[in-house]
Amino acid sequence: MGFWSFFFILVVLGLSVHWLATNKALKLNAKLEKGSKLPSLPSYYGTYSLLLIIFPTSSLFLLWLVGKPFILEYILLQNIPEQLSANFDGDPSMLIDSIKAVDLERVFPGTNPLIVESATYFKNLNNYSNSFAYFSILIVAFLSSYISLKKISTTFKARQAVEKSNINLLIFSSTIAIITTIGIVFSLIFEALRFFDEIPFFDFLFGLAWSPQTAIREGQVASQGAFGAIPIFSGTLLITLIAMSVAIPVGLLSAVYLSEYATPKVRQTFKPILEILAGVPTVVYGFFAAITVGPFFKDLASYSGFNIASESAIAAGGVMGIMIIPFISSLSDDVISAVPQSLRDGSYAMGATKSETVKNIILPAALPGIIGAILLAVSRAIGETMIVVMAAGIAANLTANPFESVTTVTVQIVTLLIGDQEFDSAKTLAAFALGITLFVATLFLNLLALRIVSKYRERYE
Amino acid sequence: MNNLKKIEYSLKKRKRQESRFKIYGLLGIATAVTFLCIILSSIVMEGKKAFLSTYIKLEVYFDPDIIYTNNDQKEEDIKFANFQKIIKNSLNSFFPEISDKGELRKLSNFISSSEEENLMKLVLKNKQLVGQKITLWLLASSKIDVINKNPDMELIAEEDRLISDLELNWLNEIRSANNIKSNFNKNFFVKADSTEPEQAGIWGSLVGSFFTLFITLILSFPIAVAAGVFLEELAPKNKFTDFIEVNINNLAAVPSIIFGLLGLAIFLNVMHLPRSAPIVGGMVLALMTLPTIIIATRASLKAVPPSIREAAIGLGATKFQTVTHHVLPLSLPGILTGTIIGMSQALGESAPLLMIGMVAFIVDVPGSFLDSSTVLPVQIYLWKSTAARGFVELTAAGVMVLLSFLILMNGIAVFIRQKFEKKW
Numbered sequence: 074m075g076f077w078s079f080f081f082i083l084v085v086l087g088l089s090v091h092w093l094a095t096n097k098a099l100k101l102n103a104k105l106e107k108g109s110k111l112p113s114l115p116s117y118y119g120t121y122s123l124l125l126i127i128f129p130t131s132s133l134f135l136l137w138l139v140g141k142p143f144i145l146e147y148i149l150l151q152n153i154p155e156q157l158s159a160n161f162d163g164d165p166s167m168l169i170d171s172i173k174a175v176d177l178e179r180v181f182p183g184t185n186p187l188i189v190e191s192a193t194y195f196k197n198l199n200n201y202s203n204s205f206a207y208f209s210i211l212i213v214a215f216l217s218s219y220i221s222l223k224k225i226s227t228t229f230k231a232r233q234a235v236e237k238s239n240i241n242l243l244i245f246s247s248t249i250a251i252i253t254t255i256g257i258v259f260s261l262i263f264e265a266l267r268f269f270d271e272i273p274f275f276d277f278l279f280g281l282a283w284s285p286q287t288a289i290r291e292g293q294v295a296s297q298g299a300f301g302a303i304p305i306f307s308g309t310l311l312i313t314l315i316a317m318s319v320a321i322p323v324g325l326l327s328a329v330y331l332s333e334y335a336t337p338k339v340r341q342t343f344k345p346i347l348e349i350l351a352g353v354p355t356v357v358y359g360f361f362a363a364i365t366v367g368p369f370f371k372d373l374a375s376y377s378g379f380n381i382a383s384e385s386a387i388a389a390g391g392v393m394g395i396m397i398i399p400f401i402s403s404l405s406d407d408v409i410s411a412v413p414q415s416l417r418d419g420s421y422a423m424g425a426t427k428s429e430t431v432k433n434i435i436l437p438a439a440l441p442g443i444i445g446a447i448l449l450a451v452s453r454a455i456g457e458t459m460i461v462v463m464a465a466g467i468a469a470n471l472t473a474n475p476f477e478s479v480t481t482v483t484v485q486i487v488t489l490l491i492g493d494q495e496f497d498s499a500k501t502l503a504a505f506a507l508g509i510t511l512f513v514a515t516l517f518l519n520l521l522a523l524r525i526v527s528k529y530r531e532r533y534e
Numbered sequence: 535m536n537n538l539k540k541i542e543y544s545l546k547k548r549k550r551q552e553s554r555f556k557i558y559g560l561l562g563i564a565t566a567v568t569f570l571c572i573i574l575s576s577i578v579m580e581g582k583k584a585f586l587s588t589y590i591k592l593e594v595y596f597d598p599d600i601i602y603t604n605n606d607q608k609e610e611d612i613k614f615a616n617f618q619k620i621i622k623n624s625l626n627s628f629f630p631e632i633s634d635k636g637e638l639r640k641l642s643n644f645i646s647s648s649e650e651e652n653l654m655k656l657v658l659k660n661k662q663l664v665g666q667k668i669t670l671w672l673l674a675s676s677k678i679d680v681i682n683k684n685p686d687m688e689l690i691a692e693e694d695r696l697i698s699d700l701e702l703n704w705l706n707e708i709r710s711a712n713n714i715k716s717n718f719n720k721n722f723f724v725k726a727d728s729t730e731p732e733q734a735g736i737w738g739s740l741v742g743s744f745f746t747l748f749i750t751l752i753l754s755f756p757i758a759v760a761a762g763v764f765l766e767e768l769a770p771k772n773k774f775t776d777f778i779e780v781n782i783n784n785l786a787a788v789p790s791i792i793f794g795l796l797g798l799a800i801f802l803n804v805m806h807l808p809r810s811a812p813i814v815g816g817m818v819l820a821l822m823t824l825p826t827i828i829i830a831t832r833a834s835l836k837a838v839p840p841s842i843r844e845a846a847i848g849l850g851a852t853k854f855q856t857v858t859h860h861v862l863p864l865s866l867p868g869i870l871t872g873t874i875i876g877m878s879q880a881l882g883e884s885a886p887l888l889m890i891g892m893v894a895f896i897v898d899v900p901g902s903f904l905d906s907s908t909v910l911p912v913q914i915y916l917w918k919s920t921a922a923r924g925f926v927e928l929t930a931a932g933v934m935v936l937l938s939f940l941i942l943m944n945g946i947a948v949f950i951r952q953k954f955e956k957k958w
Contacts, residue, residue: 139805142806232852236852236854239854240764240768240854242760243760243761243763243764243768244764246756246757246758246760246761246764247760247761247764247765247769247775247778248778249757249761249821249824250761250778250781250782250785250824250825250828251777251778251781253781253785253796253821253824254781254784254785256796256800257788257792257793257795257796260795260796260799260800261792261795261796261799263799264799322562323562323565323566324562324566325562326558326559326561326562326563327559327562327563327566329559329562330556330559330560330562330563331563333559334556334559343563343567346566346567346570347563347566347567349570350566350569350570352878352882352940352944353573353882353937353940354881354882354883354884354911354936354940355882355884355885356882356884356911356912356914356915356933356936357573357577357882357914357933357936357937358573359915359918360577360914360918360929360930360933361573361576361577363918364576364580364918364926364929364930365572365576395566395569395573398566398569399566402566426548426549426551426552427552427555427556428551428552428554428555428556429548429551429552431555432555449787452787452789453787453789455789456788456789456790456791456792457789458789458790458791458884458885458888459884459885459911459915462885462888462915463915463918463919483789483791483885486791486795486889487791487885487888487889490798490888490889491888491893504795505795505799508791508792508795511789511791511792512788512789512792515787515788515789515792516784516788519783519784519787519788520784523783523784
């Protein structure tokens with residue numbers, strides 16, 4: 074049985090059961106005397122029957138999709154001819170992969186006939202097992218529709234049942250956020266632990282040299298590679314620092330101007346314009362940094378007699394700063410607007426000018442909120458990927474010179490994971506160790522910032 | 535008297551300070567706006583060139599001796615005929631003085647290699663052409679195209695230029711015979727990636743983006759709306775719902791590359807889904823877009839006044855009926871606006887897709903959710919990382935296409951918001 078015929082039968086079954094159940098309820102209703110109708114509207118009985126088909130079938134189907142590869146592999150492994158598995162030197166999983174890789178339409182001449190035989194077996198197994206699964210799901214569907222039709226009676230409250238299952242569905246949807254977080258944490262921790270089996274944790278965290286590339290060539294003298302992440306952390310910090318030194322003054326001054334000085338009309342025009350900066354994809358910023366800003370700083374330096382790489386920290390950091398301006402400006406705009414008018418009025422009444430009010434009253438009052446905004450922006454900056462991948466370097470230099478090329482955590486994750494994907498080398502696993510460092514750092518910054526901002530809001534409410 | 539003077543003096547100073555502070559604020563905004571203008575204009579300046587490509591007029595002689603090598607005049611012969619030689623001969627007839635083999639090879643590099651296939655198709659369609667001489671506009675190769683579009687590049691020293699002085703002379707001869715023109719670059723809109731800039735196009739990655747975003751939409755929209763409805767309307771206030779909220783707020787701020795690592799570790803390594811496929815990309819982006827849509831849903835549900843709910847409940851509706859029959863339809867414009875904004879973020883996102891292998895060099899337009907493909911922003915990244923000079927313009931043009939899609943989507947969002955959203 075193919076998938077589409079299975080799907081078609083299921084849809085037809087579902088619709089007809091919905092119709093049958095509604096009809097049965099309607100008939101029951103007609104028989105009853107006025108005043109003692111069914112406890113729920115007739116359509117709820119139809120919906121209930123439909124749900125009773127959808128839930129078991131879809132969960133069985135998903136279970137089959139997830140479990141099928143494992144079950145099939147297990148059966149295949151049991152049925153591989155003994156000559157084949159005995160003669161195959163290497164992991165059994167490699168044998169399975171090579172069996173799966175055989176295209177029965179075009180068998181390479183010289184392929185082991187036993188492998189071809191197993192491949193045919195596997196293909197048949199695949200087809201039969203699919204048909205079997207679809208067939209059993211259909212049987213379950215018929216059974217549940219029978220049960221649901223039986224259930225319709227004057228005592229059965231269909232609406233409550235339908236609403237309860239719908240609310241459970243909503244709850245499940247909400248928990249996806251939790252599942253995602255758990256998925257992130259576990260996938261990162263799991264791979265990172267494998268990395269720390271090979272490289273000691275403190276060597277990673279406090280080592281001064283980073284050269285993972287040598288680790289792929291085995292048998293070499295320096296095949297271990299070096300996994301000290303300090304140069305990467307310092308590079309990330311340097312670029313973040315540059316970005317912040319662009320974004321904080323520009324963003325903060327814009328926010329103050331827009332919320333305190335600008336007429337409503339000016340505010341309405343310039344606020345969206347600033348927000349366009351936030352909507353520009355980061356890959357566009359990266360392109361701009363690499364093609365325009367990098368060469369600009371390079372030319373500038375060569376005019377004044379220096380020689381710098383076009384992939385300098387200042388190009389990547391500066392452009393990242395531009396990207397972050399709208400974060401700081403809109404978040405601080407919010408917190409500045411939240412400062413109560415009475416504080417301003419009090420200050421004006423004492424004869425203070427607008428700028429004195431801003432400097433001495435509003436900014437100090439809004440300071441916690443602004444710090445929260447800056448922390449969120451910092452977390453955004455250290456997690457930003459495309460700009461640095463396109464405009465910062467790969468080499469891990471331990472330097473504080475903004476005109477030199479540095480690398481960041483995200484750049485290293487990308488360079489380590491693009492290309493070969495062997496999940497047993499320290500090189501690829503290192504990406505996950507860097508990933509969990511990044512996750513923990515941003516998580517900490519975010520939670521801190523959110524807490525500061527919510528505390529601040531409470532103060533003036 | 536002394537005090538009055540002091541006050542007068544300090545008043546002047548304070549006024550100066552006041553106006554200075556105001557100017558600082560204006561400068562802040564001006565800087566941000568200037569940056570935006572510089573970014574957009576530098577991209578448009580570079581990218582507009584990619585929408586034109588250069589064509590060279592040639593008298594092409596379909597030599598029967600070259601096409602029919604076997605004398606039996608079959609279609610097979612046409613398919614395997616040496617059209618490169620035909621192009622070379624046509625160029626040679628324009629420059630009869632060139633006889634050196636190496637120079638001839640350089641000359642034949644003026645024409646894009648894709649024209650060999652085009653000529654073959656032309657002859658297959660119309661076999662009468664064999665033995666005839668016709669005038670055709672042939673697509674120039676990328677380096678000729680770049681030099682032709684950027685006249686100032688002719689001034690740079692020979693070793694830094696894309697073509698030698700000799701080739702430049704030939705180009706000038708072609709120009710003086712008026713045999714060169716710029717025309718609309720059709721390849722850019724109908725083809726996928728290629729190693730040759732003049733044959734590379736954006737269509738393949740656009741289709742990939744479409745497939746990916748489709749998956750993102752059908753996964754994230756229902757889940758996010760369901761979660762938003764539950765949290766805003768039905769959830770009891772307890773530790774569990776608080777925990778969900780903390781998770782959502784935190785997920786909204788997790789760096790996008792982390793989602794890529796999640797996709798790599800779980801969707802690819804545990805679930806064994808295909809690499810580089812739009813279905814995996816869509817799933818990863820759906821997880822990323824969820825918080826955006828949930829937050830938008832909650833905001834627009836919150837905007838519906840409680841009187842609507844009270845009226846429905848007063849008429850005997852259950853809480854669930856109130857929400858699905860009344861509150862949700864009223865807040866739909868806001869939810870849709872949030873969804874479109876989330877989708878436009880997903881369209882511009884590339885970092886997580888790098889992790890799950892959507893950076894492959896793909897020359898075919900993807901046909902399904904399981905085919906290897908790439909997406910618009912990743913294509914831009916790929917072209918940027920390619921060394922050939924012709925790709926710089928293509929990259930900028932790709933950025934222009936991406937930005938116009940984003941403008942379109944955000945325009946629709948603004949339209950929906952202004953047209954349908956109710957102000958209570």
